Amino acid sequence: MFVLGLTGSLGMGKSTTARFFAEEGVPVHDADAVVHGLYDGEAAAAIEAAFPGTTTAGKVDREKLATRVLGDSGALTRLEEIVHPLVQEAERRLLAEAEARGEKVAVLDIPLLFETGGEERVDAVVVVSAPADVQRSRALERPGMTADKLDAILAKQMPDEEKRRRADFVVDTSRGFAAARAEVRAILDAVATMPKRRR
Secondary structure, three states, X not given: XXXXXXXXXXXXXXXXXXXXXXXXXXXXXXXXXXXXXXXXXOOXXXXXXXXXXOEEOOEEOHHHHHHHHOOOHHHHHHHHHHHHHHHHHHHHHHHHHHHHOXXXXXXXXXXXXXXXXXXXHOOEEEEEXXXXXXXXXXXXXXXXXXXXXXXXXXXXXXXXXXXXXXXXXXXXXXXXXXXXXXXHHHHHHHHOOOOOOOO
């Protein structure tokens, strides 16, 4: 089975691109969705123990947690040490189940793929991108997003130009849904004959 890593900075259209892969029948592991699920259950107690006052009724209050860890690299590392192993376990389960079903391709949707060394776990990397002005206007439309918050998030992420340079495939989402969907199909055609390179 060929494993594609899907990544892209905030506001680039990564979730939409992941949906296009899913619509083509490809199993997609959405790391962000797994984290949201963990915050609502399995990881909540450990996060409360590490960051008292960040949960309500057994669920992580994302705003309170973000306030505690944003801009504090030590706190962020502690949070990652709780969450990352659980996310990777969910990822292993999805891949094992997809392999058992005989799937040809699976997608790992990982926002910080390059930043966390995730490219070593995949056979090729798809970077979702758009011009900076498009990215910024999309991101600022999100609820609760401010220019300062956006800048803080982007400062933690590898620059888009570097991601594009390291990508095997780039999906440009600034040209509309039909074009992005066509790029997804072209990628699936291409990987059918590509060698695997996972370590």
